[in-house]
Amino acid sequence: MLRAAVRWLTARPGVTLRPHSTVRSVFTGSGRIVLDSGEVLRGDLALLAGGPWTRRLAAAPVTLYRQTMLYLGRPAGGDRWDGAPAAGGLGREGRGWVLPPGAGTLLKLSSDTVCRPVEDTDSRGEDQQPHLDRLAAEGILPDLDRYPTAGVRVCHYTADAATGGPLLAPVTPGLWTRAACGGSGFSTAPLVAERIVQAVKEAA
Ligand SMILES: Cc1cc2nc3c(=O)[nH]c(=O)nc-3n(C[C@H](O)[C@H](O)[C@H](O)COP(=O)(O)OP(=O)(O)OC[C@H]3O[C@@H](n4cnc5c(N)ncnc54)[C@H](O)[C@@H]3O)c2cc1C
Structure with a gap:
């Protein structure tokens, strides 16, 4: 596209x-x-x-958020994922989501509960373990321990500091x-x- x-x-x-x-x-x-x-x-x-x-280029009124994402391989006998849709509203708090594996990609899992405001996109030195523990505790996948962990990544979002929505405004x-x-x-x-x-x- x-x-x-x-x-x-x-x-x-x-x-x-x-x-x-x-x-x-x-x-x-x-x-x-x-x-x-x-x-x-x-x-x-x-x-x-x-x-x-x-925010590196202009003093725009935005909040920067970081979210921890867990990438998983398929569990043994994981064919049930074939053709599965993306799913949201999962886990005990109803804020988790899962993107199914497909076409060689890994399964991706996260939750809005591990989205937090940060100062910069540089996440080196940040301990992801507390966020991973929280994701596990939410029960987004009840049999999470059957899935081999393939990676942990962080991603960043910006939002209007006042409304939490997108920002289009003159600085x-x-x-x-x-x-x-x-x-x-x-x-x-x-x-x-x-x-x-x-x-x-x-x-x-
Ligand atoms: C892991 C992840 C998964 C996502 N999945 C989805 C999804 O499934 N569906 C969906 O609709 N959205 C998804 N999103 C959200 C989507 O990626 C963003 O909302 C979208 O990319 C925003 O577009 P943008 O052009 O505003 O910003 P960006 O795509 O972030 O583009 C900003 C650009 O500015 C450039 N840039 C920054 N600083 C400079 C500089 N100093 N000089 C030159 N260039 C610079 C960057 O290189 C970058 O290319 C996802 C986001 C993440 C992080």
């Missing part, structure tokens, strides 16, 4: 893509963008869509920010894009 979007954008007059460019800083007042190469890009308006890294008139939210950013992307275009047109 992303590759198709890139192909489509490349063919648009007036669109210039700058792949593999790292933004070093953004001037919040003017929205001027400085790349790692030192090149400065100017526009009428800049929209910062840096996902979990948003200053020259710089807008769109911080992603929760685990449904792909599925809502077309609606988000439409809302961004609408908001920019209204502002213009």
Whole structure:
């Protein structure tokens, strides 16, 4: 989907893509963008869509969340997972979810209860064991001990610090920010894009 979007954008007059460019800083007042190469890009308006890294580039009013995810192999005789749907609302607290294995992928398990606010995306040195213990205690999979653990990862989300929802707002008139939210950013992307275009047109 992303590759198709890139192909489509490349063919648009007036669109210039700058792949593999790292933004070093953004001037919040003017929205001027400085790349790692030192090149400065100017526009009428800049929209910062840096996902979990948003706060590194601008003082956007977002909260950064980290969630611990457990990746599991199939248990012996685990064919019952074939064709299984993703499932939510699981476990004693009703906040756990499981993404089934399929097409060579692992089973993924987590719970909203282990989603916590953090300062940065750097999770080195953070002990994941208390979060894993909590996931196990919730009983999301009643026979969890039958599944071989394949890995533990963390993922990050940003949300509007005031509402907990997605944020689309001007930081200053020259710089807008769109911080992603929760685990449904792909599925809502077309609606988000439409809302961004609408908001920019209204502002213009
Ligand atoms: C583990 C996981 C599973 C998920 N599963 C689903 C799912 O099944 N369905 C669903 O709908 N959503 C899912 N999501 C959520 C979805 O991934 C996000 O909501 C979506 O990616 C947000 O898109 P975005 O473009 O706003 O931000 P991102 O996809 O985070 O993109 C931000 C981009 O900014 C770039 N960037 C940051 N800083 C700089 C810089 N200084 N210079 C240059 N570039 C920079 C990053 O490299 C990145 O490409 C999942 C998220 C995670 C973490």
